Amino acid sequence: MNFFSKVDIPASDLRIDYKSNLVFIGSCFADNISAQFASRKFKVQANPFGTVYTPLSIAQMVKNIAEGKVYGDTDVFQDVCRDNGHGDNLWHSWDAHSSLSASTREECVDKLNAATTQARDFLRKADAVFITLGTAFVYYLKDSGKPVSNCHRQDPALFERRMISVEEAAQALKSIVRSLKKIKQDQIATPTIRDDDTKFHVIFTVSPLRHLSDGAHNNTLSKATLQLAVNSAISNVTTVPSASSGTFPAVDYFPSYEIVMDELRDYRFYSDDMVHLSKTAEAYIFERMVSAYCDERTREDMAKVEKFLKMASHRIQDESAPATQEFLKKLNAQATLLESDIPGLDLSNGKSPVK
Numbered sequence: 001m002n003f004f005s006k007v008d009i010p011a012s013d014l015r016i017d018y019k020s021n022l023v024f025i026g027s028c029f030a031d032n033i034s035a036q037f038a039s040r041k042f043k044v045q046a047n048p049f050g051t052v053y054t055p056l057s058i059a060q061m062v063k064n065i066a067e068g069k070v071y072g073d074t075d076v077f078q079d080v081c082r083d084n085g086h087g088d089n090l091w092h093s094w095d096a097h098s099s100l101s102a103s104t105r106e107e108c109v110d111k112l113n114a115a116t117t118q119a120r121d122f123l124r125k126a127d128a129v130f131i132t133l134g135t136a137f138v139y140y141l142k143d144s145g146k147p148v149s150n151c152h153r154q155d156p157a158l159f160e161r162r163m164i165s166v167e168e169a170a171q172a173l174k175s176i177v178r179s180l181k182k183i184k185q186d187q188i189a190t191p192t193i194r195d196d197d198t199k200f201h202v203i204f205t206v207s208p209l210r211h212l213s214d215g216a217h218n219n220t221l222s223k224a225t226l227q228l229a230v231n232s233a234i235s236n237v238t239t240v241p242s243a244s245s246g247t248f249p250a251v252d253y254f255p256s257y258e259i260v261m262d263e264l265r266d267y268r269f270y271s272d273d274m275v276h277l278s279k280t281a282e283a284y285i286f287e288r289m290v291s292a293y294c295d296e297r298t299r300e301d302m303a304k305v306e307k308f309l310k311m312a313s314h315r316i317q318d319e320s321a322p323a324t325q326e327f328l329k330k331l332n333a334q335a336t337l338l339e340s341d342i343p344g345l346d347l348s349n350g351k352s353p354v355k
Contacts, residue, residue, distance in 0.1 A: 063179045131203070133226045135211050135222050136163050142159065
């Protein structure tokens with residue numbers, strides 16, 4: 001008898017190795033999974049504008065990056081301290097997480113423009129872009145109807161909150177794909193690009209983290225809306241390479257939500273708040289992702305890197321001791337050997353100065 005229902009992962013020709021450039025955009029689940037890759041020295045960029053949860057926010061962010069939006073003074077606002085004790089006097093943007101906020105208008109604008117440039121540069125060479133969708137509930141500014149990525153603890157009276165439709169969510173996902181394609185197309189005229197630079201994958205996934213503040217039923221409706229939108233978007237996005245540009249992406253789905261709901265259906269796979277996933281659950285989902293997108297050679301390379309990193313994390317008691325210097329020489333030699341054996345691997349941060 002089989003007491004375990006394993007979720008099938010849709011077939012994909014995406015192959016991730018140490019030469020790959022990976023981008024993760026979306027909810028905090030995107031941060032968690034990207035950290036798994038980054039800790040193993042893959043080339044990763046995660047959430048350039050901070051954590052974003054809804055299809056509309058992600059679509060607007062990627063569109064701004066694709067169009068090279070230049071932020072100015074009117075794109076930020078100051079949260080002035082109020083008599084009730086609320087307010088931090090920081091400058092914020094409705095398009096970004098508070099990690100891009102700043103104490104001055106100029107610094108906030110500079111952060112936003114730097115994030116746009118850095119994200120566009122990395123996305124131009126990205127091999128895979130993972131989009132993690134958190135919720136279908138969207139906050140809108142009442143005075144303009146603009147959807148916001150972050151409310152920055154402002155007066156709730158400023159916002160209208162509603163769950164978007166499947167069609168609205170699907171249109172946003174298709175917009176994301178179009179914007180990512182534009183980023184790739186804009187670099188075609190660059191004489192130094194490789195043929196592989198115009199080929200990329202977009203992988204949608206729905207975060208398994210439940211938004212129980214909405215209530216269990218509304219959380220289910222929200223996740224179902226995202227699932228249906230992903231299915232609609234994948235069914236309607238053209239995945240056949242264009243004869244003129246060759247930049248149409250392959251669009252796939254990774255079943256993070258289903259893996260947690262069906263394979264890890266136990267509260268021992270959650271953290272203490274019973275909402276976020278435990279480290280064990282995150283590691284398991286990462287393993288499923290690796291098995292789907294990494295071949296045997298890459299998995300072997302990962303094991304070698306993990307072994308090296310474990311050795312590199314060895315606690316040094318006396319840096320000047322002869323034994324320590326010998327250890328550091330051995331460590332640096334091992335790093336150099338791994339870099340020569342594994343194309344794309346960069347262990348420069350793991351090397352130590354030898355006296």
